[in-house]
Amino acid sequence: MRLIFAGTPEFAREALAQLHAAGHAVALVLTQPDRPAGRGMKLQASPVKQWAQSHGLAVCQPRSLRLEGKYPEDARMAQAALQAAKADAMVVAAYGLILPQWVLDLPRHGCLNIHASLLPRWRGAAPIHRAIEAGDTHTGITLMQMDAGLDTGDMLAVHTEAILAHDTTASLHDRLAVAGGALMVQALKSLEGLQRTPQPAQGVTYAHKIEKHEATLDWSQAAITLDRRIRAFHPFPGAHSALNGEVLKIGAAEVLPHAKSSAACGTLVHTGPDGLDVATGEGVLRLTQLQRPGGKRLSAAEFLRGLPLEAGVRFDLPAA
Numbered sequence: 001m002r003l004i005f006a007g008t009p010e011f012a013r014e015a016l017a018q019l020h021a022a023g024h025a026v027a028l029v030l031t032q033p034d035r036p037a038g039r040g041m042k043l044q045a046s047p048v049k050q051w052a053q054s055h056g057l058a059v060c061q062p063r064s065l066r067l068e069g070k071y072p073e074d075a076r077m078a079q080a081a082l083q084a085a086k087a088d089a090m091v092v093a094a095y096g097l098i099l100p101q102w103v104l105d106l107p108r109h110g111c112l113n114i115h116a117s118l119l120p121r122w123r124g125a126a127p128i129h130r131a132i133e134a135g136d137t138h139t140g141i142t143l144m145q146m147d148a149g150l151d152t153g154d155m156l157a158v159h160t161e162a163i164l165a166h167d168t169t170a171s172l173h174d175r176l177a178v179a180g181g182a183l184m185v186q187a188l189k190s191l192e193g194l195q196r197t198p199q200p201a202q203g204v205t206y207a208h209k210i211e212k213h214e215a216t217l218d219w220s221q222a223a224i225t226l227d228r229r230i231r232a233f234h235p236f237p238g239a240h241s242a243l244n245g246e247v248l249k250i251g252a253a254e255v256l257p258h259a260k261s262s263a264a265c266g267t268l269v270h271t272g273p274d275g276l277d278v279a280t281g282e283g284v285l286r287l288t289q290l291q292r293p294g295g296k297r298l299s300a301a302e303f304l305r306g307l308p309l310e311a312g313v314r315f316d317l318p319a320a
Contacts, residue, residue: 001188004082004090004107005048006030011177012093013047015114018181019091024188026057027085030078032096033061066100082106089191091184092146104146109191111146114180116173118142118158120199122207123151128169128176130207133232135224138162139172141180143187145196150206154196159183168234210237216318217241219266223255223283238291241266242316243309251289251297259284266315273301276309 002025005016012031020026029052037044045053052059060081062074069075082090082103089109092099094116104111117127119142124130131139140160147153159179163172187194215237217226230239230253238249254275261269261279270277275286291297292307 001025001088001191002027002086004028004030004085004087005052005093006090006095006097006099006111007048007093008032008046008096009094010047011116011173011180012095012114013051014177015091015093015181015184016048016051018178018185019188020055020057022185022188026052027087028081029057029059030082030095030097031059031061033063062097065097065103067102089188093180099146101148104148112156112184112187113144113146113151113153114184115142115144115151116140116176116180117207118160119144119151119155120201120204122205124207125209127207128173129210129232130205132163132167132169132172133228135228136163139176141176141183143183152199154198156194156196157183157187166231168231170235212237215239217250217315218318219278219315220281223280223285226280226285227253227255241318243313245316247293249291249297250287251291253285253287253289256284256286264314266317268309268311268313268315270311271300271304271309273304275300276304278315 003019005019005026007016008031016029029048031046031048034043034045036042049059060078062071062078064071065075065078067075067079083106087107090107090111092111093114099111115127117131118140122130138160140158142155143157144151144153144155161175161179215233217229217239230250233239234251240247240249256277261284263269263279265279265281267279268276269279269284275288278285278287288300289297290300290303
């Protein structure tokens, strides 16, 4: 098929690569404008743009697609490019811009979205993070015929993926990215024969965008809740807690089964090469990977060689 592809991060890059490898003609790639990144805050192209340019695909980076919005000149430029592409369908994966009705109506088969959840659960910006944070045992990919709502369109195909006990957003993201691309490639083989299923009215949840402040650990929560948050916020924004005024990132942890402590929440009750055991609101959490500001992510044993800590030290309470 002749396609337009719209996407920005690594999740979308994987889908674009699979569509290209399957022989589809990608006439145009839409992706977000270059953003400052890294210590030098230099402009950096998105993973999708980098891949597209390395394979000779045309790229368009409007700041908005709304003809009556803040950047009408960008929208008009994109409109001309989209019309010239004469695409059969537009595939969208984590693009980051709202598609107005004129875009949804443009391709013959409309706009098809690869969404990283089992809709209608976790509509919105951060479905992988929120599924892990909530303790879900399964998630997946939903292919959706896009409409004007927020992830409300009819479902075309579904892939279910188990969330493993030690999955982080990074590890689950990588599996879902591959699965999403494969599911879309398969769907495009028989697009006109796919059954459109309206999303159920029950079970709707929203995966709100991750904010940096959410990653500050509150040790009054249960150990199992803190473990989920640590995994959900890896690699971004990175769960953290202050100890003696120094903010430490917690890279990995595990709940100690049946362990209990009467110590105040956030207190180290044991330290050793296997980890730093912290009293929580319910149970004990063992921190197995930590990182000091400006340093590398280290195992507990390596971390303690650089910063020896004894039982009784307490993490700082989060700001109210």
